[in-house]
Amino acid sequence: MRAGPLRQLAYRHRWIYDGVTALSSLPVGGPGRLRALAAEWLIESVAPGAAVLDLCCGSGEAAAPLLAAGLAVTGLDISDRALELAARRHPRLQLVQGLAEQPPLAAGAWAGIQLSLALHEFPASERRALLRSARRLIQPGGVLVLLDLHQAGPLLAPLQQLFCNLFETETAQAFLALNLEAELAACGWQLERRQLFAAGALQRLLCRPLAPAPCP
Ligand SMILES: C[S@@+](CC[C@H](N)C(=O)[O-])C[C@H]1O[C@@H](n2cnc3c(N)ncnc32)[C@H](O)[C@@H]1O
Numbered sequence: 001m002r003a004g005p006l007r008q009l010a011y012r013h014r015w016i017y018d019g020v021t022a023l024s025s026l027p028v029g030g031p032g033r034l035r036a037l038a039a040e041w042l043i044e045s046v047a048p049g050a051a052v053l054d055l056c057c058g059s060g061e062a063a064a065p066l067l068a069a070g071l072a073v074t075g076l077d078i079s080d081r082a083l084e085l086a087a088r089r090h091p092r093l094q095l096v097q098g099l100a101e102q103p104p105l106a107a108g109a110w111a112g113i114q115l116s117l118a119l120h121e122f123p124a125s126e127r128r129a130l131l132r133s134a135r136r137l138i139q140p141g142g143v144l145v146l147l148d149l150h151q152a153g154p155l156l157a158p159l160q161q162l163f164c165n166l167f168e169t170e171t172a173q174a175f176l177a178l179n180l181e182a183e184l185a186a187c188g189w190q191l192e193r194r195q196l197f198a199a200g201a202l203q204r205l206l207c208r209p210l211a212p213a214p215c216p
Helices: 005-012 014-024 031-045 064-068 080-089 124-137 157-167 171-177 180-186
Strands: 051-055 072-077 094-097 110-116 138-149 189-197 202-209
Touching: 014 031, 014 157, 031 064, 031 110, 031 138, 031 202, 051 124, 072 080, 080 094, 110 124, 124 138, 124 171, 124 180, 124 189, 138 171, 157 171, 180 189, 180 202
Parallel strands: 051 072, 051 110, 072 094, 110 138
Antiparallel strands: 138 202, 189 202
C-alpha cells in the first residue's frame, strides 16, 4: 500500500512515528489521551471483566486503558514487530497474529470491539470485509467503538490534506470522502453515537450490531 514520504521514514525510525503522533495528537491532549478515546466508550459499555477485542492493536497503546480497567483484552494485528512490542509492554494482553478481515477468532465471543486509528488504512473492499468480520465476532447486544479520521472543516482542511499527503496511506483520502454511517449499515452496524474532536478532524463512533447480520 502506498504511503506518504514521512510515513515511509516513520516505518524505519520509530522516533519519527512517535514524534508525528505526539504533534498531531496535541489538539486532543497528547498521545495518551488519543489512545484512550476509543477505550473510554468501550469501558463504559461493557460489564466489568468482559472479553473485549482490540482489532489492529499495533504495539498495544490503545489496549492499555482496557487492561487498566480490568477487562479481558485480546489484541489482533498483522505485524510481528508491533506484536512483539505489545507483548513486552503488556504481559496480560492476549495477542493473536492475523488479518483483521479474516480473524482466526471465535464468532460471537466478544462483548466489545475497538478499532482505533486503523480503518482509514484499509482499501475499500478490505475495509468492508473488516467491518463484516467484526459483526461476526460481536456478541448479541455488544458494541463496536471506532476512532478515526473525519473530514475537517474548511479552516483545518488544508492542514489535514497536508498531513494525509505526508504521513498517511493513500487510502486515507478515500476514507475522508466516505459516507461511513452508510457503510457501517451495509456491514451490519447501526451508528448510535458520534463525537468529533480536533476541530472535526477526528471522530469517535459507537455502533451496535444490526439484526440479522448481512450476508458475508
Ligand atoms: C495506525 S496503527 C494503529 C494501532 C493502534 N490501534 C493504535 O490506536 O495505536 C494501525 C495498525 O493496523 C495494523 N494493520 C493494518 N492492516 C491490518 C490487517 N489487514 N489486519 C490486521 N492488522 C492490520 C498495522 O499493523 C498497525 O499496527
